[in-house]
Amino acid sequence: MTREAPVVLWFRRDLRLGDHAALLEASRHSKHVLALYVLDEALLKPGGAPREAFLYGCLEKLNEQLGGRLMLVRGEPAAEVVRAAREIGAAAVHVSADTGPYGRRRDAAVAEALAENNIDWVETGSPYAVTPGRVTKPDGSPYRVFTPFHRAWTAHGRHSPADTGPSLVDWVVPPRSLGIPRPPRVSAVLPEPGERAALNGWHDFLDGPIETYDADRDRPDRDGTTRLSPYLRWGCVHPRTLLADLDGDDRPGAKSLRGELCWREFHADVLWHRPETARENYDRRFDAMTYDDDREAFERWCAGRTGYPIVDAGMRQLLAEGWMHNRVRMVVASFLVKDLHLPWWLGARHFMKHLVDGDLASNQLNWQWVAGSGTDAAPYFRIFNPTTQGEKFDPQGNYVRKYVPELRGVPGKAVHQLKDRPADYPAPMVDHAHERRVSLERYGKITS
DNA sequence: TTTTGAGTTGTTCGA
DNA sequence: GTCGAACAACTCAAA
Numbered sequence: 499m500t501r502e503a504p505v506v507l508w509f510r511r512d513l514r515l516g517d518h519a520a521l522l523e524a525s526r527h528s529k530h531v532l533a534l535y536v537l538d539e540a541l542l543k544p545g546g547a548p549r550e551a552f553l554y555g556c557l558e559k560l561n562e563q564l565g566g567r568l569m570l571v572r573g574e575p576a577a578e579v580v581r582a583a584r585e586i587g588a589a590a591v592h593v594s595a596d597t598g599p600y601g602r603r604r605d606a607a608v609a610e611a612l613a614e615n616n617i618d619w620v621e622t623g624s625p626y627a628v629t630p631g632r633v634t635k636p637d638g639s640p641y642r643v644f645t646p647f648h649r650a651w652t653a654h655g656r657h658s659p660a661d662t663g664p665s666l667v668d669w670v671v672p673p674r675s676l677g678i679p680r681p682p683r684v685s686a687v688l689p690e691p692g693e694r695a696a697l698n699g700w701h702d703f704l705d706g707p708i709e710t711y712d713a714d715r716d717r718p719d720r721d722g723t724t725r726l727s728p729y730l731r732w733g734c735v736h737p738r739t740l741l742a743d744l745d746g747d748d749r750p751g752a753k754s755l756r757g758e759l760c761w762r763e764f765h766a767d768v769l770w771h772r773p774e775t776a777r778e779n780y781d782r783r784f785d786a787m788t789y790d791d792d793r794e795a796f797e798r799w800c801a802g803r804t805g806y807p808i809v810d811a812g813m814r815q816l817l818a819e820g821w822m823h824n825r826v827r828m829v830v831a832s833f834l835v836k837d838l839h840l841p842w843w844l845g846a847r848h849f850m851k852h853l854v855d856g857d858l859a860s861n862q863l864n865w866q867w868v869a870g871s872g873t874d875a876a877p878y879f880r881i882f883n884p885t886t887q888g889e890k891f892d893p894q895g896n897y898v899r900k901y902v903p904e905l906r907g908v909p910g911k912a913v914h915q916l917k918d919r920p921a922d923y924p925a926p927m928v929d930h931a932h933e934r935r936v937s938l939e940r941y942g943k944i945t946s
Numbered sequence: 947t948t949t950t951g952a953g954t955t956g957t958t959c960g961a
Numbered sequence: 962g963t964c965g966a967a968c969a970a971c972t973c974a975a976a
Contacts, residue, residue, distance in 0.1 A: 635973080643972050645953055716955075757954080828955065867954095879968050880956045887956090934957085938968090945969070 503589040504530035504670050508579055510601070511625050512594040512733035513556045514693040515563050517659040519623030524592040525666045527620075531592075532670040533564050534582050537572040537679070540600065546851035548820035549731075551681035552688050556732050558678050559692025563664075569672030575604050576611040583617050585673045590618035594733070597630045597766060598858050599773035625730070626763045627737045628654050630770035633763075640771040642873055647764050648757065659742050686820040688854055689728055696729035700740060711751035715758075718812075718823035719897040724755070727821070727855030730762065737762070765863040768873060775872075776862045777843065784871035786944045790839040798927055799834055800848055802902070805926035807913050808888035809833045811901040818901065820854035825891050831868040832882035837933040839940070842869035870941065878941050881934050888914035 505528040507521055515521065524531050535557060542550055561568040571578045583591055591612055596605060609619035624630065633650045634640055641647035689695065703724050707714065714722025729735045737759050744752045769775060779785055798804055802813035812826035822830070827849075834845040846865040850856040866872030874880075892898055895913035899906050904923040905913045919925060 641973085643953070646973050649974090761954080825955075832956095874954095878970085879958095882955090883957060931958095942969090 501527065501529045504528055504532060504586050506532045506534050506579070506583050506586070506588045506591040508534045508536070508591055508593045509560065509568075510535075510593065510596055510733075511731070512736075513560050514696070514734050514736070515560075515664065516662055516693060516697075517736045517739045518594070518662045519657070519660045520592045520594040520621075521662050521666065522660040523620060523622040524590075525662075527590055527592070529668050530670050531667040532569060532582065532586050532588065532672065533560075533567060534569045534571070534579065535560075536575050536578050537570065537676070538575055538604075539572075540604075544850070546820075546853070546856065547682040547684045548686045548688060548852060548854045549856055551684050552691055552728055552820075552854045553732060554678055554681045555688070555691030556734055559694065559734075561678065563693065564669050567669040567671055568675070570676045570678060571674075572676060576607045579608050580611045580615055580617070582673075583612065584615060586670055588617060590620050592620045592622065595621040595624040595629065597624055597626070597770050599769070599776055602773070623657075623660075625733050625736070626766055627656050627741050627759070628763055630763070630767045633767060640767065641764075642768075644761065644764055644873065647767065648760050651760050651763060652756075656738060656741065659736075659739055684820070686818055686852070686854075688820055689725065691734070693729075693734045696726065696734040699725055699729070700735060700743070704743065708751040708755065709749070712754045715754065716825050716891055718826050719892045719894065719900075723824065725821075727857075731855045731857050762857075762860055764873075765859040768863055769859040775866065776858055779871040780863070780866050780873060781871045783944050784869070787871070788839075788940050788943070789841040792838065792840065795838045795927065796834075796840055796844055798924075799830070799838060799840075799845075803924050803927075804833065805924040806833065806884040806888075806930075807895075807898040807902055807905060807916070808892060809884050811892075811898045814901040816849070816852050820852055822853070823897075825887075826897075827864070828868055829882050829884055829887045831865055833884055835869045836881045836937040837884075837928050837930055839933070839936065842866060842871065878945070879938060881937060883930060883934075885914050885930070 505524050507524045512518060569582060571582060579591060612619050628651055633647060633654055707722050711722060714720045726735065730737060741756065741759065744756060772780065799813065802810035804810055808826065809830050812822050812830045816822045831845055834840050835842050842865040846862050849861055863872055867874050870878050888898065889911055893911055895911050898913045904920045908916065
């Protein structure tokens with residue numbers, strides 16, 4: 499191999515240079531690599547402004563790491579990737595596989611267009627420690643339950659981190675490039691973008707919070723989570739890097755975090771096998787489920803004006819930060835589906851619009867998990883009581899007061915069971931005990 | 947082959 | 962206040 503003919507490394511959700519298997523593979527084929535990113539309207543349009551703004555930040559950082567040699571184009575990927583590859587006389591286009599429904603369709607079209615031009619398409623790695631589809635039951639069929647998947651995923655061999663130092667290749671000077679777009683204005687305060695910020699955050703986590711992560715990750719009033727979800731979404735860091743750092747660590751926090759990373763991979767695996775579950779019920783019995791049609795109720799939920807403090811705090815955190823604590827995501831989701839009887843996909847869409855970390859597989863399938871239509875092997879009667887959840891996981895009420903200013907005058911845990919409601923804070927929009935019974939009744943109708 | 951036990955995240959009720 | 966039982970039906974793996 500001469501390594502003279504240049505190749506393209508097309509970045510998608512792998513916006514980093516470290517531990518990058520596709521970059522390593524590209525470097526084996528050529529020392530001249532063009533770094534390409536395609537702004538794809540089909541992806542940008544449904545995504546919300548916070549995620550778009552964060553993406554542009556990550557592209558800025560990546561471009562800096564590349565010495566300004568990131569080629570940015572806008573348009574239809576099949577046309578744009580072929581055009582860029584031809585412009586530099588590339589022999590191949592290297593990518594990290596995108597296993598989502600849209601990514602697979604898009605990549606099939608791009609690979610075909612490249613083949614017509616005698617340009618190779620090389621997929622190496624994916625955004626997951628174990629590429630979706632690789633973990634199966636002995637008979638080759640996919641797992642439907644998390645725990646067995648977790649066991650098999652743990653037993654599945656993992657690759658070591660890819661050694662991709664800064665001098666691995668000579669980055670090709672782009673023949674042309676757009677400037678990185680000005681991020682859309684967002685009111686949410688977003689995290690620092692890019693690979694460096696991701697790794698700094700990770701190392702800070704390892705230096706302290708991991709010790710108590712096991713318990714603290716359930717506490718929205720504490721800053722006990724990794725906050726890595728936006729970086730994992732865009733591939734500023736690869737989960738393999740994190741798992742390698744946790745290797746052999748038996749502390750409860752490390753075990754717990756490995757489990758969370760496995761959930762991310764499980765949902766990607768489910769979506770890979772069942773791409774339609776991004777829109778449709780995983781459990782088709784739920785196609786017969788009765789939902790309400792109540793625009794006003796939905797809007798109150800979106801705005802954080804339900805009258806249930808923990809729900810309202812979560813919904814407002816989402817708007818303020820483009821992020822919501824995991825525990826609270828479950829509580830607000832349960833409230834939408836089981837107290838307001840609105841369909842999960844409405845909530846999932848709202849989340850995708852506002853979350854910086856919005857990931858199709860994790861988002862849609864976690865929503866389905868809460869709604870009962872997903873992979874949950876556990877009971878249908880698991881209906882969150884928003885008051886109990888607030889008292890249990892925000893015991894001093896600090897989380898609620900941080901995001902619901904109307905309640906700042908209410909001390910301690912009293913924010914969860916308001917005796918005197920401030921005039922500007924709404925009464926509970928529904929009676930939880932009643933709506934719980936309604937949900938159980940509706941569930942009974944579709945399963946009996 | 948059949949049986950058995952367990953399954954991320956819960957709540958309510960009655961003792 | 963604390964505790965255990967009950968709340969379906971199904972998936973998966975081990976016995």
